[in-house]
Amino acid sequence: MRTVGEWADLLLEGDPEEAVEALRDALTRHGDRATFFEETVAPIQREIGERWASNAIGVADEHRASNLVAEALAHAAATRRSIGGQSRVRAVVACVEGELHALAARMAADAAIDYGWRVTFLGANVPTRELARYVAQSKANVVLLSAATLPNLRQARHAIERLREVAPDAVVAVGGRGIVAYPEVARTLGADVIESDLNAALEAIEERLGPSLAPERGS
Numbered sequence: 001m002r003t004v005g006e007w008a009d010l011l012l013e014g015d016p017e018e019a020v021e022a023l024r025d026a027l028t029r030h031g032d033r034a035t036f037f038e039e040t041v042a043p044i045q046r047e048i049g050e051r052w053a054s055n056a057i058g059v060a061d062e063h064r065a066s067n068l069v070a071e072a073l074a075h076a077a078a079t080r081r082s083i084g085g086q087s088r089v090r091a092v093v094a095c096v097e098g099e100l101h102a103l104a105a106r107m108a109a110d111a112a113i114d115y116g117w118r119v120t121f122l123g124a125n126v127p128t129r130e131l132a133r134y135v136a137q138s139k140a141n142v143v144l145l146s147a148a149t150l151p152n153l154r155q156a157r158h159a160i161e162r163l164r165e166v167a168p169d170a171v172v173a174v175g176g177r178g179i180v181a182y183p184e185v186a187r188t189l190g191a192d193v194i195e196s197d198l199n200a201a202l203e204a205i206e207e208r209l210g211p212s213l214a215p216e217r218g219s
């Protein structure tokens with residue numbers, strides 16, 4: 001078992017193939033990806049952020065590591081995609097307009113896939129109008145929004161207002177670093193669920209949807 005520091009070293013300086021393979025294997029071995037994200041991947045990213053903030057590494061080093069993490073997540077996600085095929089929970093996962101921290105949203109999407117939901121991941125910087133159009137058109141009943149910074153958290157308010165107009169019955173959750181750093185702002189956004197912990201958020205959403213909608217958990 002590698003420590004967070006050893007994972008960060010491998011992603012920043014190790015052989016890229018070895019790094020992706022090791023992380024992908026750890027992800028596929030771990031039945032509960034949400035917990036692995038919370039306990040391992042997010043701390044690795046935070047460690048990389050600290051090294052970046054203290055100038056121990058440059059932005060290119062951070063980009064290299066983040067892209068290797070994204071590659072490993074994508075590999076692992078491909079092996080689980082099919083489990084939500086029959087689910088009545090149709091979730092759209094997106095970064096709000098302006099938000100570039102897509103790895104966090106990717107983790108929320110993967111955790112939702114493991115809950116057996118049908119999930120569409122829209123990625124970084126989704127324009128609010130387009131998000132609303134897509135949610136309405138796809139008849140999604142859950143929307144997971146991710147915001148890491150204060151301006152982007154404020155942007156989530158506009159997204160939620162638009163979503164209420166076009167999809168009034170959808171359960172809207174907001175998570176990400178932004179709600180942890182600015183909880184007083186988060187409380188004013190009008191979201192149904194404001195929670196950063198993946199398992200806690202997904203369980204709260206299933207509860208709101210009611211037992212008839214909650215699917216069997218994926219393995």
Ligand code: B12
Nearest residue numbers: 042045049099100101102103104144146149175176177201
């Ligand atoms: C990698 C990184 C980037 C990459 C992102 C690459 C990518 N594809 O994601 C790039 C280079 C694009 C980037 C850009 C910027 N970044 Co940056 N970045 C980071 C870094 C190092 C890691 C981010 C990460 O992946 N974290 C790991 C994730 C998994 O953690 P998380 O966000 O908390 O998400 C977890 C939970 O919150 C939850 N979750 C997340 N979303 C959701 C949604 C729902 C619905 C639910 C239920 C749960 C949930 O699940 C996750 C798993 O546990 C952080 C450092 C840090 N401490 O995080 C800085 C950091 C977030 N960045 C920061 C900044 C300032 C920026 C820039 C403004 C820099 C600049 N001057 O340009 C830009 C902003 C761009 C923008 N408009 O969004 C600051 C934010 C400070 C703040 N609060 O305002 C940080 C904290 C660095 C720092 N210490 O200053 N960044």
